[in-house]
Amino acid sequence: MSLAGKTALVTGGAVRIGRAICEAIAAEGGRVAIHHRGSEDAARALESSLGGTGAPHLRIRADLADPGECEALIGRTIDLAGRLDILINNASAFDPKPIARTSAADLRDAFQINLFAPFILMREFAARVERGRIVNLLDRRISSFAPGTEAYSLTKRALADLTRMAALAFAPRIAVNGVAPGVVLPPAGGTAFPTDRIANVPIGRRIAPEEVARAVVHLLVNEALNGQIIFADGGEHLKG
Secondary structure: OOOOOOEEEEOOOOOHHHHHHHHHHHHOOOEEEEEEOOOHHHHHHHHHHOOOOOOOOEEEEOOOOOHHHHHHHHHHHHHHHOOOOEEEEOOOOOOOEOHHHOOHHHHHHHHHHHHHHHHHHHHHHHHHOOOEEEEEEOOHHHHOOOOOEHHHHHHHHHHHHHHHHHHHHHOOOEEEEEEEEOOOOOOOOOOOOOHHHHHOOOOOOOOOHHHHHHHHHHHHHOOOOOOOEEEEOOOHHHHO
16 A cells, blocks of 8 residues: 555654654655644644645644543544544553552553553544554563563553454454564653663664654555564564
8 A cells, every 4th residue: 555645643643653653654655643642842843844745744632541532533633634544553651660569540541541542543443434554553562571561561462452353353444453662762751771671682772763663654555464563673572
């Protein structure tokens, strides 16, 4: 599938991996709806910087912690853009804590952003879009246990299962795939990964956001792919 003339909603699209995904889709001729919650300045700067010869890119704010705003986001995007062909569920919440310090509220908050929001968005996308493609951003932690990130890891494992379920439920109209990044960017506020984290990556380096974005684009343009999960992690998932 060519991305030229297609419109993609990218949640959390203003910064980090989301920004790289927006840039990659725009480079392929796609139009991007940049979702953000608090990163309005970054979203505005990205909107201005993206190239392309088609309809103008746009930005849209929504709080994915609010189920009502999730319910409305797909419809709002279609109203603003006039069409919607692609959904990228990139936004996520990462609050690393061991189980002993994870409260029920912490778990609910993690599931709301990382699982319930993508679930609602996929359901609304499938209800409103005749044909399209969905890519969910996962994490290489779906392949093993990662002490200290249990709530986050549970949500991403659940989203990986939901990705495969939706691939069956929405076929043949809509394909659903996933990308599971590894060591890409430190958590917000961090400056570097621990040395042992890099040492665990078989290719010996972190993954660039642009490399994750290229994996997303591959899943969008190859119409034979449905229910697939690409590990963009340099082979780290092979080591557990």
